[in-house]
Amino acid sequence: MLVASLLAGCSGGDGRTVITFFQFKPEAQQYFQDLARQFERANPGIRVVVDNPADPETALRTRLVKNDVPDVMTLNANGTFGEFASAKIFRDFSSDPVLDHVNPAYLKVIGALGSGGKGEVNGVPFAANASGLLYNEDLFAKYHVAVPRTFDELIAAAEKFKKAGITPFYGMLADAWTAQSPLAPLSSQLQPGDFFQQRFADRTTFAQGWRSTASELAQLYRYTQPDPLSKGYEDGTAAFAKGQSAMLLLGSYAVPQIRASKPKFTIGSMALPATNDPARTTLVSGVDVVITAARHGAHQREVSRFIDFLMQPKVMTAYCKAQVAIPTLQGLRNDDPALKGVQGYINAGKIVGFTDHQFIAAIPLAPLLQTFLLSGNESRFLSDLDSDWDKVAQRRTWGLGAVTS
């Protein structure tokens, strides 16, 4: 068996069709590597070359500059995905039977980011995440803190931990993007429902629609450890795992990273309440991993076979279990305890997409947030956001979000 696979490895390159698989998720490198090997064993005529670049979005952009689109890709379904989809880089899956059993809510989430044309679906949702906040169940029990259901209760809980000498939220501003994690649930609950449509049409401003979001975000960051700028994502997840902080303003995607430091407590999760009406709380959930293919790739048939292989219920369930993700196929679920607190929102369909995915990458949202949370200057933040948005909109003729007025 081993000899056979070695021989197959040697003869690779002459007879087999080679497809490149661009894999963005650093946490799942080994996982997809193994899946590719399994697929090769089942399909002896195909060789899958897995490419795991650091800084995947930049790497993909530079490949696009060279017109070298990978055959298959996994990507995070964010603003950049929408931009590429609008630029007609990805294949249209709308008539592909692989989408038949995918939860339509997630097709809507990726469709809202942008597509190559009307009615096109430019990716296959593979795994979803839930972005609320994570908490240490033991610390909550020890200090008799109930899971907060309103924003005031959340602040009261933070106050209680602070008095007890425990960092309520661990600040990880060295990685500026971490501030976007609480931004998404706060803004989606506090902004007017059609805020981004209006913003794209230039009929509203962040100063009008996001003021309460900014002030609540600043309130949360008053409860971090001192000097939050010197610590990053890895420091934060490690500190949380050690029980140094009661809550972490991150989503379910951070759970594998936290578990890598072997915490001695159960990680709980909840939706981040932004208002004082529990009925208005929604859960931010996006497509963490979307599988897509080159629009004009040379090996369409082989690529479809590989995507079908990845989308098997068995493969998806195992992946979601390992990565604490939410499966996107109808009828599948993940019973991980770290998802228990948000499962109710998923079942009830109280799900909204990431608002920060509406920002194209040219707008420096993360650095602006970082500056804001250090200085606390709310008006400056909102006016900077507006002026950057307007400047980019002015000098760009296309690709500014999926929403057209």
Next chain:
Amino acid sequence: MTATNLPASDADVTTTIPDAKAGRRRSATRLPRTFYLMVLPALVLFIVFHTVPVIQGVYYSFTDSPGYGPSNLVGFRNYIALFTDPRVLHAYWFTFLIAGVATILVNIVSLAIAVGLNAKIKFKTTLRGVYFIPNVLAILVVGYIFNYLFSNSLPALGSKLGIDFLSTSLLTKASTAWIAIVILAVWQSAAFNIIIYIAGLQTVPQDIYEAAAIDGASPWRRFRDITFPMIAGFFTINMVLSLKGFLQIFDHIVALTGGGPGTDTESVALLIYKGGFQGGEYGYQSANAVVFFIVIVVFSIVQLRFLQRREMSI
């Protein structure tokens, strides 16, 4: 001269020139062809890998291209937008600040060390080797070590000694992060400048010093009136090269701050990379790159002209 004289002199000229030309051509056919052949490969490589990409970049600067896919020509819109973009203007200001301070510091430091290493001291050769090491190390690697020192070691030392200024990381405040960047830049690039200065110091004839010593000139006087003027050419080269290098500062910032906090420590080169490749504004940042190219050329020419006037020789 009269009109009748002209044809005669014309005839004279025409009769003498063909001879000279023919003679020159005979020798010219052999030698220059060899020279051309020697230059040609380098010229082809230069054009293919340098000139063509530059022209492409200039072309992209007039488009709205994100770097891939179709794009449209937009005229000078990118250039106009550049001058009203506070992020771009701040990057220029920041780059000039870093380049100015670092150029001056690196030349003071490396000249001082070079004078020391040129004197009759023990372990001279070993020390010269040691001082050259920073130049061999990759900036990114050293940068991450400095990052650790600035964000962990220095604050620990600062709080132990009770120095408030140092007890938080230098890198986390816009007002101090640039100092850390300058320190790394000077530390790293002094090595190369020291070598050039040592080479320069060895060209100064010893007998001038002897004569000066007999005249009773103090060491400072000898440095000011002999050493410095004699190595002015090396000073010019070092100033021009370091200013040009620091204007393109990139790795130092990537390793230390990544442009943060916020966008406060973004240099022009970093902004071009971030906006062009990560932000998908390839055309816009190409325009920025063209402007920056012109700025660097102008700076270098002006500096060269100004400093060369001060040079002297014996």
